[in-house]
Amino acid sequence: MNRSPELKVGFGMINEIILQPIRSILLRTSLEIGVFDxxxxxxxxIDVSKRLGTHHDNTRYLLDGLASCDLVEKNNQMYRNTEMSRLYLVSESANYMGSYIQLYQRSLIDALDDLTEMVQKGSIPSPPKVVDGSYDEFEEYVKALASAAKGGTARIAARIVSQQPEFPTMRRMLDIGGGPGIIAMAIVDPHPFMKGVIFEQPAMAEVARKNISDFGMEDRMEVISGNFLTDPLEESFDLIWTSFCLYFAKHHLDETIKKIFEALEPGGIFISLHEGLNEEGTKPEILVLPNIAMNMNGHDTAFESGEIVEAMRRSGFSDVRSRPEDSPFGEVEVVIGKKE
Incomplete structure (x- = not known):
């Protein structure tokens, strides 16, 4: 009998890849029917199935699956949320990420249902997206952005800005593409007198205005409607912040960053928070994989590590520095430049 060759690499990683979609489906279904609530x-x-009006045995199997993923605890045939699920998966939580997760799965994962066709024949019509401030599911999109901000981006932004030596004397900041305003308010709130401006497209600008009112920050926050790619920016800012919005400017990045440079006061700083792909665009995985569907449909807008750094230097910024930053969405690149 011929001996099988010795295998130096196991099958474990491939099996793990096979299991990942099951975890995703368990999570999505649980959010849809309100399991974590x-x-x-x-x-x-039994009590869970009664409260949800679901099939008991299949509800138990679902709960066991969630327990295997460490999204719920199981003890003596009883189930309870883990701390992570309590924070991010309960709909009444201030940090609820359900809207973000569901939109993410539909727009980035379900979009790969036609992957074979896209690889064989090229791009197919893209899913609905924001265009000139409109969106087919705008309310859900807004909730998803707010969830992402509350889930970590706002805290990261506030910490990064407060660590800058210029922070104590900052008087006015601008958040370009500031979405629902959560990040800008988090930056401004701990400062004794700094005021903030959010620059957004009209529909989203209205959402930001409402959030500012809800948080009682009308005296410190202002919203300007417009398109940062085509409209002029106000000037006299001590800080300009951008996070996950420069993709729209990727093909004219120098022009956009030069506009940002000119909007700063001398001594002002520009901070960018975006991903930075490395290893020839193949890492980190958590940033590469979500972009596959968009890339195949002609929306390849991700930045290589160092790309924003070089554009800032070409646009006149001095003392440009970058560093990796851990975020709930993977490792991102913080780039900071100063206008002398």
Missing amino acids: VLSDFTSS
């Missing part, structure tokens, strides 16, 4: 305390699968 009824697991604040240890609860039996």
